Amino acid sequence: MEAGIVQNVILLVDSYKNSHHRQYPTGTSYIYSYFESRGGKFPYTVFFGLQYILKRWLQGPVITKEMIQEAKELHAQHFGRNDVFNEEGWNYIVERHGGKLPLKVCAVPEGTIVPTKNVLFTVVNTDPMVPWLTSFFETLLVQVWYPMTVATNSRIQKQILHHYHSKTNDDLDSLPRSLHDFGYRGVSSVESAAIGGAAHLVNFEGTDTLAALVFLRKYYHCNMAGYSIPASEHSTVTIWGRDRESDAHRNMLEAFPDGIVASVSDSYNIWDTCENIWGEELRELVLKRGKNGGAVYIRPDSGDPPTVVVKCLNILGDAYGTTVNSKGYKMLPPYLRVIQGDGISYKTIGKILENMKVNGWSAANVGFGSGGSLLQKVNRDTQKCAYKCSHAIIDGKGVDVYKQPITDPGKDSKKGRLALHLINGTYTTVQQEGNDPKLDMLVPVFKDGELLKDYTLQEIRERAKMCSSDINVMQ
Numbered sequence: 001m002e003a004g005i006v007q008n009v010i011l012l013v014d015s016y017k018n019s020h021h022r023q024y025p026t027g028t029s030y031i032y033s034y035f036e037s038r039g040g041k042f043p044y045t046v047f048f049g050l051q052y053i054l055k056r057w058l059q060g061p062v063i064t065k066e067m068i069q070e071a072k073e074l075h076a077q078h079f080g081r082n083d084v085f086n087e088e089g090w091n092y093i094v095e096r097h098g099g100k101l102p103l104k105v106c107a108v109p110e111g112t113i114v115p116t117k118n119v120l121f122t123v124v125n126t127d128p129m130v131p132w133l134t135s136f137f138e139t140l141l142v143q144v145w146y147p148m149t150v151a152t153n154s155r156i157q158k159q160i161l162h163h164y165h166s167k168t169n170d171d172l173d174s175l176p177r178s179l180h181d182f183g184y185r186g187v188s189s190v191e192s193a194a195i196g197g198a199a200h201l202v203n204f205e206g207t208d209t210l211a212a213l214v215f216l217r218k219y220y221h222c223n224m225a226g227y228s229i230p231a232s233e234h235s236t237v238t239i240w241g242r243d244r245e246s247d248a249h250r251n252m253l254e255a256f257p258d259g260i261v262a263s264v265s266d267s268y269n270i271w272d273t274c275e276n277i278w279g280e281e282l283r284e285l286v287l288k289r290g291k292n293g294g295a296v297y298i299r300p301d302s303g304d305p306p307t308v309v310v311k312c313l314n315i316l317g318d319a320y321g322t323t324v325n326s327k328g329y330k331m332l333p334p335y336l337r338v339i340q341g342d343g344i345s346y347k348t349i350g351k352i353l354e355n356m357k358v359n360g361w362s363a364a365n366v367g368f369g370s371g372g373s374l375l376q377k378v379n380r381d382t383q384k385c386a387y388k389c390s391h392a393i394i395d396g397k398g399v400d401v402y403k404q405p406i407t408d409p410g411k412d413s414k415k416g417r418l419a420l421h422l423i424n425g426t427y428t429t430v431q432q433e434g435n436d437p438k439l440d441m442l443v444p445v446f447k448d449g450e451l452l453k454d455y456t457l458q459e460i461r462e463r464a465k466m467c468s469s470d471i472n473v474m475q
């Protein structure tokens with residue numbers, strides 16, 4: 001088990017869940033639940049991250065007698081009573097199942113793009129003695145909302161970038177690294193950085209969130225999921241003093257004499273820095289670097305992004321010249337690019353790209369970085385992710401279970417045992433009843449403590465890749 005704050009799997013839940021085993025009708029033997037995104041900011045979700053939860057917490061003989069004792073003692077104090085904690089139920093799981101969880105989870109393959117309001121995974125207990133188990137792990141399983149929503153937020157931006165690269169560039173070669181993860185410092189924890197950073201790397205290959213690389217090695221069989229380059233930050237520029245800014249940038253080019261480097265250039269006056277330092281003083285070094293196949297990414301980091309990006313391109317274009325590509329848009333020389341890492345989100349990236357386009361600039365001149373907006377500015381409500389009971393077996397009889405709040409029809413839940421069908425390229429949620437199980441896109445990924453599917457990032461990226469319908473997405 002990993003070092004972490006909570007080691008005890010029985011404590012990975014909201015307190016009230018330990019009182020639920022006494023709240024089901026006697027004779028309840030099976031409880032079926034499903035997980036969906038009811039929709040919100042984005043019309044689809046990229047399903048990603050369940051495998052991590054299963055591998056990290058639920059796979060194998062995860063329940064032990066020691067955990068039961070620790071949880072029992074904690075609950076007695078926490079509730080101030082001894083009739084809440086389900087000691088018998090947990091003992092049964094240790095004694096009868098060796099600590100393995102008698103659950104079956106069926107899920108859509110990771111990386112699949114599914115329109116919202118569709119079932120994404122289902123859970124059912126496999127031992128009729130412990131129906132309460134299905135709902136018990138809701139708390140943990142619903143945390144898949146985070147990687148799923150970050151992967152979706154990231155892919156929505158990839159669609160916008162794909163649109164502009166298709167319209168204004170010769171090829172899509174620079175698309176995979178056109179949105180770089182700057183989010184490590186902007187998330188709530190190292191674990192969130194790993195999970196969210198990994199979710200972004202489903203769609204892209206540029207990241208500074210090292211935790212995501214470790215995560216994807218460990219849980220998704222990918223040895224190197226993303227790349228970065230030597231880059232300055234304000235402190236490594238400003239430490240030289242205001243009147244030695246050009247020395248700071250020169251040092252960047254000499255310290256890393258080949259390949260691509262990025263230099264943040266807005267410490268004082270970015271217009272002067274672009275025109276006189278990059279355009280004049282360091283010109284020979286830039287040209288020499290270009291001759292060796294290297295490049296310099298000039299990084300603004302303030303001001304109104306659409307305006308600043310175009311003004312930087314214009315100044316650099318005047319200083320170094322431009323070419324016009326096959327789509328009729330201007331390109332800087334291959335050794336010069338701009339990277340905009342401030343104020344980037346799915347709401348703003350299109351505005352910057354549109355302003356570049358109307359000013360005759362190809363999208364391929366600019367790389368983007370996004371931090372808190374990419375990894376942190378999401379919550380469970382962004383895509384309204386929920387886990388609900390839809391069917392149960394009580395006294396041997398199957399009953400459909402649902403909620404239908406008079407106060408919010410948007411919170412209606414689905415009934416029955418669900419399957420996900422792909423009909424003429426469209427996903428549809430149907431009842432298992434009366435349908436051929438071979439048509440169900442949900443595949444068993446976990447059963448009785450065993451992981452049944454072990455996806456690689458490579459195959460997940462393949463499932464989530466851009467397709468023709470991703471081009472005309474601009475509203």
Ligand SMILES: O=C1OCCC/C1=C\Nc1ccccc1
Binds near residue numbers: 228262
């Ligand atoms: O500004 C930043 O904020 C925080 C995270 C990293 C970062 C910049 N990194 C970078 C990487 C590759 C090219 C250019 C910059």
